[in-house]
Amino acid sequence: MTVIFDTAITREELRGKRVTIVGLGKGRTTAGLAQFLVKSGAQVTVSDARSREENAEGIARLGDTPIEFVFGPSSDDMALADPELVFVIPGIRPRSATILRALQRDIPVLTEIALFFRLCPAPIVGVTGTKGKTTTTTMIERILQRGPRRVVTGGNIGRSIIQDLDTITKNDVVLLELSSFQLETLGMSPHVAVITNVSEDHIDHHGTRESYIAAKRNIVAWQGPKDIAVINLDDPAVVAMHTGSASEARGYSLTMRPRHGAFLDPSGRLVLSDGAQQIPLIEARELRVVGRHNIANALAAAVAGQAMGVPAPQIAGALREFEGVTHRLQRVDEIAGVLWVDDSAATTPAATLSALDAFDRTPVLILGGVSKGVDFAPLARELSRRARAAVLIGPAADDIASALDAATAGPRAPHLPIRRVAGLADAVSAAQALAQPGDVVLLSPACAAREDITRAKTIDAFNSADERGERFVALVRELAKGGPA
Structure with a gap:
């Protein structure tokens, strides 16, 4: 059953209202929403189950906006003590215990969008x-x-x-x-x-x-x-x-x-x-x-x-x-006949499959990160036919390796070299060793850089796909100068 958070409200009705925003995260949505609500005359509390230290980036975005913060495991209970409106940020499940409690108490729940x-x-x-x-x-x-x-x-x-x-x-x-x-x-x-x-x-x-x-x-x-x-x-x-x-x-x-x-x-x-x-x-x-x-x-x-x-x-x-968007099939450099491409924004297997179709060159793939719970089998089958090799990083490496092993099993199955490495720097070094002139090395991970809900990080501690892509670009440019990746 779909849950719709769409209470009819005017801006004037926000004045004087006690409002709780559930979730701070990195603060991009919460900061803008909180500032708008305060400007509209609302009394705003922001709650997040993580600690104040873990919310440092979001707190910094809010600056000196006059709001109250409630952090820690009991933050939601405290924040739901007496609000007249509750806002939930994207990524918080609409059927989470906190939101369900608000709905059971007939507190209107809304979203910024x-x-x-x-x-x-x-x-x-x-x-x-x-x-x-x-x-x-x-x-x-x-x-x-x-x-x-x-x-x-x-x-x-x-x-x-x-x-x-x-x-x-x-x-x-x-x-x-x-x-x-x-x-x-x-x-x-x-x-x-x-x-x-x-x-x-x-x-x-x-x-x-x-x-x-x-x-x-x-x-x-x-x-x-x-x-x-x-x-x-x-x-x-x-x-x-x-x-x-x-x-x-x-x-x-x-x-x-x-x-x-x-x-x-x-x-x-x-x-x-x-x-x-x-x-x-x-x-x-x-x-x-x-x-x-x-x-x-x-x-x-x-x-x-x-x-x-x-x-x-x-x-x-x-x-x-139109020249494209960064971290989406972005050509970084060509080194010793090998093209290096940043497609860090490819956070699903389907996006990585599209990346394979974008080049006539044989690819060496850098894959992995945090899985979104999707099936890697179709991607693995395609890689087994078309890729030179696969270099795996992050928590999803085991799942991707299992899918690749299944796709390359059997006496007639193609051989695909698979390398598991500790992080992105090692992945760039491994890809350089595996690639041949005329190939393309694709950072097209088919995975998130960090999990949306739990915010669990990869071993490289990337905060976003953009940050992952920027690190890859820096490593490739260092490689082009003749330095270590």
């Missing part, structure tokens, strides 16, 4: 999907910046969006990257919703693939007949997600030609179709980002731009100039 949807005066474009969210969101941002409206971007990308509410007008457009954590309890949908694809992810949080997809579906579930859903026609799960939604569907495809949407034609051109005419945009080879999945991302972005009234020449120009 739900409050923003309630109060935002501007049209909202939302983007979700298992992979490609950030790249597609950034592509759309570049396109919308060439249109008539000012663009405000936030959500799962960058800082808390609610901090910008005071400056947003009805003449702007808000662009949100939305994760399954943000969507799972949301009872509203954006005016334009983009779904890139759906595969297994965050099973450790949602429990089942079905629950994960149900969370994602909220991006279109509450749309009305004047809203638009931009859907990937090449992904049956995405097409099924739109079933029952009242919105207009505009599709995009690498293999089909939708009447309303965008497609890749046989000559390799990206084409917009508005029902009456087909408008060529650019050649796929003009894109500066590699891989067929990025062609699909560009098609999705083009349809979203068209839906928001951006002319086709401006859409084409934005796509032609």
Whole structure:
């Protein structure tokens, strides 16, 4: 059963309210939300089951904001003593004991993103999907910046969006990257919703693939007949997600030609179709980002731009100039004929599979980190056929190794060298030894850098996929100078 945290409330009703925010984390969402609530006249308490020391980063983000903190194992009980409203940050399970106690006591439970949807005066474009969210969101941002409206971007990308509410007008457009954590309890949908694809992810949080997809579906579930859903026609799960939604569907495809949407034609051109005419945009080879999945991302972005009234020449120009997003198939260097690529943002096996398709070179993969509870078997089967070797790091190394062993078992199975190492520096050294001229070394871990809920860290103590990618880039650049990795 879906739990919706979507209490109707105005900003004026926040004044004087006793509000508890459950969860601090690194503070990106909590800091922005707390500052907004304080500015609105609320009395704010932030609770977190971890110690004050473990919350140092989040506390620093809040600065001198006048709020109360409650830390430690008994923090939730103390924080729920007398609040009139409870906010929960993304990643806290909606059926956690703390949230269930609040609901049982009839205390309204909300989220930052739900409050923003309630109060935002501007049209909202939302983007979700298992992979490609950030790249597609950034592509759309570049396109919308060439249109008539000012663009405000936030959500799962960058800082808390609610901090910008005071400056947003009805003449702007808000662009949100939305994760399954943000969507799972949301009872509203954006005016334009983009779904890139759906595969297994965050099973450790949602429990089942079905629950994960149900969370994602909220991006279109509450749309009305004047809203638009931009859907990937090449992904049956995405097409099924739109079933029952009242919105207009505009599709995009690498293999089909939708009447309303965008497609890749046989000559390799990206084409917009508005029902009456087909408008060529650019050649796929003009894109500066590699891989067929990025062609699909560009098609999705083009349809979203068209839906928001951006002319086709401006859409084409934005796509032609888009240089990609850091830590997503980012070329770092070529050393002794071996290309080194940072794809640290690939935190699922599906994302790593897309990375394999982006290069004609034989790959040496650096895999591992913290598993999200997904199945590594399909990735292992593909690696057994296509990879030169696999270098494994982090807590998920055992699970990945087991999947690779199964994929390479039997007398006719291909041989795949597997190296388990202690950390990323050792992984770079091992990959250098295994790679041959003409190969590509891919940091495409198929795992998180640290677990979303428990915040358990890898042996390298990375706080994020970005930090992991930055470390990899530094190691490769040191290697290029002739130093040790």
